Amino acid sequence: MKIALVHDYLKEFGGAERVLRVLADMFPQAPIYTAFKVDGSLAGKKFADRKIYQSGWASLIKRGRLYSPLRFLLPWIWGNIDLSDYDLVITSCSGYIARGFKRRTSGWVVAYCHTPPRFLYGFITNIDWQKYLPVRFYGYIINHFLRQFDWRSAQQVDIWLANSVNVQKRIKKFYRRESQVVYPPVMVSRLIEASRGVVKKDYFLVVSRLVGAKGLEETVVAMKNLGKNLKIVGGAVGRSKMKEKLIKIGGDKIEFLGRVSDKKLLHLYAEAKGFIALARDEDFGMTVVESQAAGTPVIAFNGGGFKESVKDGETGILINDTSVKAMRQALIRFDKIIWHKAVIQRWVKKFSRQRFENEIMTLVKELERKK
Numbered sequence: 001m002k003i004a005l006v007h008d009y010l011k012e013f014g015g016a017e018r019v020l021r022v023l024a025d026m027f028p029q030a031p032i033y034t035a036f037k038v039d040g041s042l043a044g045k046k047f048a049d050r051k052i053y054q055s056g057w058a059s060l061i062k063r064g065r066l067y068s069p070l071r072f073l074l075p076w077i078w079g080n081i082d083l084s085d086y087d088l089v090i091t092s093c094s095g096y097i098a099r100g101f102k103r104r105t106s107g108w109v110v111a112y113c114h115t116p117p118r119f120l121y122g123f124i125t126n127i128d129w130q131k132y133l134p135v136r137f138y139g140y141i142i143n144h145f146l147r148q149f150d151w152r153s154a155q156q157v158d159i160w161l162a163n164s165v166n167v168q169k170r171i172k173k174f175y176r177r178e179s180q181v182v183y184p185p186v187m188v189s190r191l192i193e194a195s196r197g198v199v200k201k202d203y204f205l206v207v208s209r210l211v212g213a214k215g216l217e218e219t220v221v222a223m224k225n226l227g228k229n230l231k232i233v234g235g236a237v238g239r240s241k242m243k244e245k246l247i248k249i250g251g252d253k254i255e256f257l258g259r260v261s262d263k264k265l266l267h268l269y270a271e272a273k274g275f276i277a278l279a280r281d282e283d284f285g286m287t288v289v290e291s292q293a294a295g296t297p298v299i300a301f302n303g304g305g306f307k308e309s310v311k312d313g314e315t316g317i318l319i320n321d322t323s324v325k326a327m328r329q330a331l332i333r334f335d336k337i338i339w340h341k342a343v344i345q346r347w348v349k350k351f352s353r354q355r356f357e358n359e360i361m362t363l364v365k366e367l368e369r370k371k
Helices: 015-026 042-046 071-079 133-155 165-175 188-194 216-225 242-249 262-271 286-293 324-336 341-351 353-370
Strands: 003-007 032-034 052-054 088-093 108-113 159-162 204-207 230-233 254-258 274-277 298-301 316-319
Touching: 003 015, 015 042, 015 088, 015 286, 015 353, 071 133, 108 353, 133 165, 159 165, 188 262, 188 286, 188 341, 188 353, 204 216, 204 262, 204 286, 216 230, 216 242, 216 254, 216 324, 230 262, 242 254, 262 286, 274 286, 286 298, 286 341, 298 324, 316 324, 341 353
Parallel strands: 003 032, 003 088, 032 052, 088 108, 108 159, 204 230, 204 274, 230 254, 274 298, 298 316
Antiparallel strands: none
């Protein structure tokens, strides 16, 4: 079949973009269609080898951060893209919707959903857009119409794939559509291999974009008060002042590493004593799985996708609160458990890249037979 890939936009390189990279590797002839691509950005560099088509609105919305306040243009941004020449369109969709494009009536549209847009349905977002009253008022107005577009475009999808049971429930709730769970691809084998012979050190690790929805402030406050060493990997997004805020509330035991190479990240995962993830409603959370693949147990908030990727007491600890008291109790329990690297790594093989590729290819071959 003639296949095209669709993605929200190409700027940052997070979990959603990692999934897109694997899909691009699986279908090397498939072009990528997106709302816009920022040249020189991390995502732009990661997909430099691929043919990328931007929407007709790209030159406008990618100036500064106009793509965020100009979200009301989404029906026109995606409606401007004509994919009626393709037998199969696989769209990697989340906050920027990535649906509503022109399609072939006899073709297939498969949506791999990282989450329905968080800002449309009351979930915490990376940027607190409700902070200022005029922006909040503006958001309420345009979000009403965007939810209508989101619903209509969701009904044009033939097959829904959810990145977790957590997101599967959201798809059912907001779109009234059934979906199949296909967990994201994690480089499990590579992490297992990279962890061989690595000696653990006395620090905990956080890997996250420096934004407000990831539980970073709670983590830094807790680790500082408990006198634990903490390393944070990740860069700021847009004009976020999160790093400055964390530096202000953190102490000399908090070390900011910024963005690091994949090789360095693998080593940090492997030698960390433990991994911390306190986001309250993470869609899935690939970094938590990556940590476990490196044989490192985690302390994670008992919510969202973490409930699916962490086995409490065996591969990590799930906590119901992010207070210093709760973290102290979790760390006491953490130190009492004898963690078995082999048990942790065996558990996360269900999230491997090979499993992801097999499930996607099985679906594509099934659609080819129906064509």
